[in-house]
Amino acid sequence: MKVAKFGGSSLASAEQVQxxxxxxKEDTQRRFVVVSAPGKRNNADKKVTDLLxxxxxxxxxxxxxxxxxxxxxxxxxxxxxxxxxxxxxxxxIHTSLxxxxxxxxxxxxxxxxxVLASGEDNNAKLIAGILxxxxxxxxxxxxxxxxxxxxxxxxxxxxxxxxxxxxNAWHDSQAILVIPGFFGYTEAGDICTFSRGxxxxxxxxVAAGLQVDLYENFTDVDGIFSAHPGYxxxxxxxxxxxxxxxxxxxxxxxxxxxxxxxxxSYHAKIPVVIKNTNNPSHPGTLITNHRDNLEQPVIGxxxxxxxxxxxxxxxxxxxxxxxxxxxxxxxxDLDLNYEHMPSGIDDISIIMRSNQLTAELEExxxxxxxxxxxxxxxxITHDLSMVVVVGEGMRQRxxxxxxxxxxxxxxxxxxxxxxxxxxxxxxxxGIHKEQEKAAxxxxxxTFFD
Amino acid sequence: MKVAKFGGSSLASAEQVQxxxxxxKEDTQRRFVVVSAPGKRNNADKKVTDLLxxxxxxxxxxxxxxxxxxxxxxxxxxxxxxxxxxxxxxxxIHTSLxxxxxxxxxxxxxxxxxVLASGEDNNAKLIAGILxxxxxxxxxxxxxxxxxxxxxxxxxxxxxxxxxxxxNAWHDSQAILVIPGFFGYTEAGDICTFSRGxxxxxxxxVAAGLQVDLYENFTDVDGIFSAHPGYxxxxxxxxxxxxxxxxxxxxxxxxxxxxxxxxxSYHAKIPVVIKNTNNPSHPGTLITNHRDNLEQPVIGxxxxxxxxxxxxxxxxxxxxxxxxxxxxxxxxDLDLNYEHMPSGIDDISIIMRSNQLTAELEExxxxxxxxxxxxxxxxITHDLSMVVVVGEGMRQRxxxxxxxxxxxxxxxxxxxxxxxxxxxxxxxxGIHKEQEKAAxxxxxxTFFD
Numbered sequence: 001m002k003v004a005k006f007g008g009s010s011l012a013s014a015e016q017v018q019x020x021x022x023x024x025k026e027d028t029q030r031r032f033v034v035v036s037a038p039g040k041r042n043n044a045d046k047k048v049t050d051l052l053x054x055x056x057x058x059x060x061x062x063x064x065x066x067x068x069x070x071x072x073x074x075x076x077x078x079x080x081x082x083x084x085x086x087x088x089x090x091x092x093i094h095t096s097l098x099x100x101x102x103x104x105x106x107x108x109x110x111x112x113x114x115v116l117a118s119g120e121d122n123n124a125k126l127i128a129g130i131l132x133x134x135x136x137x138x139x140x141x142x143x144x145x146x147x148x149x150x151x152x153x154x155x156x157x158x159x160x161x162x163x164x165x166x167x168n169a170w171h172d173s174q175a176i177l178v179i180p181g182f183f184g185y186t187e188a189g190d191i192c193t194f195s196r197g198x199x200x201x202x203x204x205x206v207a208a209g210l211q212v213d214l215y216e217n218f219t220d221v222d223g224i225f226s227a228h229p230g231y232x233x234x235x236x237x238x239x240x241x242x243x244x245x246x247x248x249x250x251x252x253x254x255x256x257x258x259x260x261x262x263x264x265s266y267h268a269k270i271p272v273v274i275k276n277t278n279n280p281s282h283p284g285t286l287i288t289n290h291r292d293n294l295e296q297p298v299i300g301x302x303x304x305x306x307x308x309x310x311x312x313x314x315x316x317x318x319x320x321x322x323x324x325x326x327x328x329x330x331x332x333d334l335d336l337n338y339e340h341m342p343s344g345i346d347d348i349s350i351i352m353r354s355n356q357l358t359a360e361l362e363e364x365x366x367x368x369x370x371x372x373x374x375x376x377x378x379x380i381t382h383d384l385s386m387v388v389v390v391g392e393g394m395r396q397r398x399x400x401x402x403x404x405x406x407x408x409x410x411x412x413x414x415x416x417x418x419x420x421x422x423x424x425x426x427x428x429x430g431i432h433k434e435q436e437k438a439a440x441x442x443x444x445x446t447f448f449d
Numbered sequence: 450m451k452v453a454k455f456g457g458s459s460l461a462s463a464e465q466v467q468x469x470x471x472x473x474k475e476d477t478q479r480r481f482v483v484v485s486a487p488g489k490r491n492n493a494d495k496k497v498t499d500l501l502x503x504x505x506x507x508x509x510x511x512x513x514x515x516x517x518x519x520x521x522x523x524x525x526x527x528x529x530x531x532x533x534x535x536x537x538x539x540x541x542i543h544t545s546l547x548x549x550x551x552x553x554x555x556x557x558x559x560x561x562x563x564v565l566a567s568g569e570d571n572n573a574k575l576i577a578g579i580l581x582x583x584x585x586x587x588x589x590x591x592x593x594x595x596x597x598x599x600x601x602x603x604x605x606x607x608x609x610x611x612x613x614x615x616x617n618a619w620h621d622s623q624a625i626l627v628i629p630g631f632f633g634y635t636e637a638g639d640i641c642t643f644s645r646g647x648x649x650x651x652x653x654x655v656a657a658g659l660q661v662d663l664y665e666n667f668t669d670v671d672g673i674f675s676a677h678p679g680y681x682x683x684x685x686x687x688x689x690x691x692x693x694x695x696x697x698x699x700x701x702x703x704x705x706x707x708x709x710x711x712x713x714s715y716h717a718k719i720p721v722v723i724k725n726t727n728n729p730s731h732p733g734t735l736i737t738n739h740r741d742n743l744e745q746p747v748i749g750x751x752x753x754x755x756x757x758x759x760x761x762x763x764x765x766x767x768x769x770x771x772x773x774x775x776x777x778x779x780x781x782d783l784d785l786n787y788e789h790m791p792s793g794i795d796d797i798s799i800i801m802r803s804n805q806l807t808a809e810l811e812e813x814x815x816x817x818x819x820x821x822x823x824x825x826x827x828x829i830t831h832d833l834s835m836v837v838v839v840g841e842g843m844r845q846r847x848x849x850x851x852x853x854x855x856x857x858x859x860x861x862x863x864x865x866x867x868x869x870x871x872x873x874x875x876x877x878x879g880i881h882k883e884q885e886k887a888a889x890x891x892x893x894x895t896f897f898d
Binding site for chain 2: 260315325332343406427
């Protein structure tokens with residue numbers, strides 16, 4: 001039994017939806033279908049979600065929204081056109097959209113969530129109708145009926161643990177259930193949306209609740225590449241990756257799936273496959289808890305810019321109990337997160353994402369450290385990038401670090417930092433951002449091809 | 450102007466003291482002499498300090514101490530024998546020792562300190578007499594008269610900042626002042642000894658107070674070796690090393706000088722030279738705040754065993770603000786120190802000295818982490834060694850890390866951890882202790898010879 005989730009680009013047009021119908025028809029295991037709202041048909045197009053955001057903005061500005069609603073309805077109508085679907089599906093979508101003319105937004109914390117969620121909700125109704133017209137026993141399933149109960153945190157809902165058991169009750173459903181992604185219902189019956197990676201997380205929750213064999217996530221790429229295609233010419237796509245590897249890759253810029261979205265399937269130990277709606281015969285990338293084939297020690301090289309490093313040195317520092325605690329408390333008090341904290345004998349470096357710091361906050365931070373720690377030396381280095389070499393089983397192989405550092409040295413790439421020793425599946429290099437692309441490229445060609 | 454400090458082995462016998470006399474005669478800049486108590490003359494011998502410890506133990510057990518006092522007096526007498534010194538020097542030593550027969554030890558927190566300090570104090574009297582007999586304008590200088598005022602913490606005294614100015618008043622003294630190391634006087638006039646590296650710290654304090662040009666520390670080795678002579682055959686000795694490099698080396702087992710002893714000279718920016726009393730023409734090793742000659746990027750390879758590593762992994766860990774704080778608070782609550790803390794995306798490793806953990810404390814620590822952090826994975830690795838490659842200017846050279854890791858890989862030495870990025874003068878490798886010797890050896894031969 002499988003959960004199949006289709007993203008916005010897979011549902012943007014009648015042509016794309018036909019591919020989805022074929023995919024569902026092809027495998028009778030695909031019994032739970034989670035859908036996003038219709039995405040862009042081309043680069044100049046608007047997503048339905050963006051149109052719904054415009055509806056919210058217009059309502060709050062007391063501007064008319066009828067034209068916007070017509071445009072949104074038009075998108076569903078255009079998708080439905082080639083299919084012979086029962087009239088009540090489109091009628092229901094129309095009614096649902098018209099209610100936004102009068103839905104109160106003042107003192108209504110669920111206004112945004114209700115409007116935005118309709119993008120997925122109406123699409124689920126439509127896709128259910130289209131699957132029925134194709135002769136499949138499909139049925140629209142509202143998240144409330146399904147049992148997807150969430151915390152009452154608008155735009156930031158979290159699933160309540162009890163939901164999994166409720167969802168599991170649909171295990172033996174004979175119909176193909178078509179479920180809108182991106183939102184659930186509070187216990188009081190209000191709509192609340194998930195934060196990021198919204199429909200992906202719905203799919204992962206449904207997969208975990210039903211304890212399915214596989215969670216298929218259909219996108220518009222043939223899985224995950226082993227390096228950024230903008231940095232490396234035609235990089236290999238990854239056949240199988242563990243959740244741990246996936247986390248390391250997504251940390252450094254691999255953004256096919258938002259990693260928080262995978263939490264429910266990770267905990268339920270359900271494998272996820274990233275597949276391409278436009279190329280469904282391609283095996284895609286399988287994400288698993290454990291993989292046996294470790295023949296290739298490195299499966300990907302990822303990178304991200306926008307880091308800075310604060311260096312603190314004080315003679316005999318490591319004799320002072322609680323030194324690091326004091327530094328971290330300063331970070332907590334300023335509501336700053338750090339990423340890594342390599343330490344020498346008498347010094348410590350704190351690596352953090354630069355976007356947390358304004359010039360003013362940076363000065364406050366350095367002043368506080370200077371005042372409370374009284375270091376012999378204190379400075380900040382900007383414009384760092386992190387490059388990560390990722391692979392399970394790297395730990396077993398002597399020489400991955402040696403090969404990596406030799407490759408970087410050959411290209412005259414200076415290492416500001418090496419982070420190896422905690423993660424078993426990665427080595428991280430801190431370098432200056434001008435050398436990021438060269439670093440990714442040389443590391444890729446060291447381990448691939 | 451120089452401070453010359455002589456260790457126990459340099460003052461163990463008349464023959465050794467003759468070398469000290471020659472060294473002081475040779476350079477009129479040597480105007481302040483700091484002395485330890487007489488050390489061992491051979492491997493089977495006892496240090497005067499150990500005999501004084503036996504005096505303390507015997508007194509507390511209400512056993513007679515006369516034989517011990519006679520043995521101690523005999524050591525000074527034997528040193529004095531070939532020199533024609535005034536009789537009052539030995540008489541003063543004899544009187545000083547006899548007072549321990551009646552010195553109260555109950556309710557006397559300074560008993561141990563007073564007895565032990567006499568080893569240095571009597572030796573300073575003796576050496577002053579011997580220098581006088583050699584025609585030098587030498588004079589015994591009691592630390593109280595010198596102005597060495599310390600906190601009232603028996604066996605763990607710290608210098609009071611005001612002492613430096615008092616010591617500085619002796620700047621223009623015409624005599625060669627012979628100062629006993631290892632102790633000072635509290636403001637109330639009690640004797641308190643320094644903790645570790647006792648006479649070395651006295652020398653550093655005197656050097657800092659007088660703002661001398663050089664602090665000469667005379668030992669029985671030709672300076673500091675670039676690797677452990679037990680691991681590497683006839684390692685080079687280091688010509689010049691910075692305080693930072695010295696700290697890194699001493700962290701990992703280089704124990705010529707206790708690094709806390711250097712704090713006063715470090716802060717006063719006074720260079721220290723480690724020289725050999727038995728080979729005074731050898732230039733020894735110079736320790737400076739800054740060195741210009743960075744031709745050789747690596748100056749030493751040090752190592753130490755006795756580390757363990759606690760590994761904590763939790764999915765999406767790095768999104769949780771304050772995660773590391775919670776871990777460190779557990780360490781603080783159990784009064785444990787950590788050494789390093791490399792972190793991955795979803796994991797963190799805490800490296801600590803194993804000697805802090807009993808089996809029971811280890812279980813408590815792991816249980817607390819499991820309870821408070823609820824990790825996906827938690828384990829401890831024992832029997833790790835740290836190997837450190839040290840050198841100023843390493844940072845400027847691409848390839849030191851590459852050369853190091855390649856050398857380790859060739860010897861099939863697996864890296865549990867790499868720590869580079871905070872210290873500018875070292876790279877640290879965590880390895881299994883069985884491979885420590887092989888690692889030091891291969892790294893040494895990579896950068897030397």
